[in-house]
Amino acid sequence: MTIAPDNARQGGASHRFRVMRDFVQSMDDTLPGKFEVTKEGIVHDMMAPVGPHELTTVHLRRRLEKTMPEEIVAHTGEPDVEDASAGIMRRPDMMVIAMADMDVPGSFDPRTLIAAIEVVSRSNPDNDWVAKMRDYPLIGIPVYAVFDPRTGTGAVLTDIHATPDGPRYATRKDFLYGEDVTIADWTISTENLPRYEPEGEQTS
Template sequence: MDDTLPGRFEITKEGIVHDMAAGIGPHELTTLRLRKRLEKVMPEELVAHTGAPDVDVEGDVMVIAWADMDVPGSFDPRTLIAAIEVVSRSNPDNDWVGKMRDYPLIGIPTYAVFDPRTGTRAVLTDIHTTPEGPRYATRKDFVYGEDVTIAEWTISTEGLPRYAGSGSPDS
């Protein structure tokens, strides 16, 4: 189906999600800017990976060591340092609900969500055990324009685009 239908497919706990809006300008531009900004401040042995993942996690940007990518087959999602999602306009619950639940379950220590609909973001850390399963204990909310710390690295969010009609001059 990937070759015949537009958009992107993701496998979640609820099943297969078809994101028709994948590939739209603000989403891709945000992903690219975040990757480039992270790679400027991260050590050389790490990469902010935005390619088609060889992992069971469908993140827009995945921070991982080069060495952890150099394995036969898919790389282990537990080796990710951070997963960064840019919220899709058509399916925001996938990032704000599903992945917020699923990522601590597979042990991703830092999860950052950027939402071009609202110009807000959140960084979630500190996985702890709850009766419902592992969850992030710490959530830091910010707005576009402020600096954000993802794992150990602080980057600017100045100039990140918003979706058209969101009320931002950047849209």
């Protein structure tokens, strides 16, 4: 769901972004889900806090960190990545980043990320497959990897290039769960990643 506070609808782009950013920060720990700022407004993703989404993140983090040097981490959680000039504030499910680049006040600079990784939300898949695929090259994140527990598929997007609509990823490599996938300089297995249950199916 995309929303915008009424007082964000007036004034310039920088004022609008500041108002929405302040609103998002005031909502932290108040309502369930994740709030992010895009050019269209505030995205509220009512994701489940546990289950296949979170377990996928755990598996990916562990597999990546086994292959990476100690100074690089697969970080989950806060803070956001923010580019005020682009009017975008996002919080990837996972950020591959050097520990030295984490030692900053406030939000991370998106251009210091090595990669952003998202696990597709069942409640709002277009946020990961459409909106973030547009936003991440705009703010300079060089690699974007998407894992989709709905379908057991994913994609890695790289090579930012200029287009009439702004920076976009030029290269997309799709994969199926079970295949090896390369994210930046590191290759991991996607074997046995969890899947969402079919809609309406109940577990005993």
